[in-house]
Amino acid sequence: EAGVTQFPSHSVIEKGQTVTLRCDPISGHDNLYWYRRVMGKEIKFLLHFVKESKQDESGMPNNRFLAERTGGTYSTLKVQPAELEDSGVYFCASSQARGTGFHEQYFGPGTRLTVT
């Protein structure tokens, strides 16, 4: 079974430019999450989709970040315009449908974003 995939693996852009990150969750996983790790800090939650709906976007830093999950399959995270402090590693994770249980999340390899 294929795991969570993310594209691109690395992106270097200039301040003010736009970048779009893509995440393909594990097939059949309704829950999709975005997280970010900035240098020297812990991984932090950005938002959570259940199918195509945003369940929780409390971690989104500001309105320069836009996440979509059209059709409830893959998701994109767009940063426009990028700022220096947006640099970090962006992880996507997915988990199976709700109900009882642990809802373990499986992470993609991340996109390393550098804003210069």
Add this chain to the structure above:
Amino acid sequence: RKEVEQDPGPFNVPEGATVAFNCTYSNSASQSFFWYRQDCRKEPKLLMSVYSSGNEDGRFTAQLNRASQYISLLIRDSKLSDSATYLCVVNSISGTYKYIFGTGTRLKVLA
């Protein structure tokens, strides 16, 4: 105060040693608890979910103490391949499944 606190280490231990990591969390309503392992420049990989009664998987044992809001991970007979960062993760309160991460504890197993 951070929601999930871990000693960042590093813990340098010889092969074959037993090592224990601790983690405390601040939200008493937290629902689920996990240990993830992260190798350098890689994604977090699930090591163990932590059950209320404690659980063991081979050389790894996890414990949960809800009264003290404390989670532990014990690694017995350390291998060189255990060298990594171990992330304590707490699943948020009911209604959302977001993870709250600790900063991680670095382990280096020495030959």
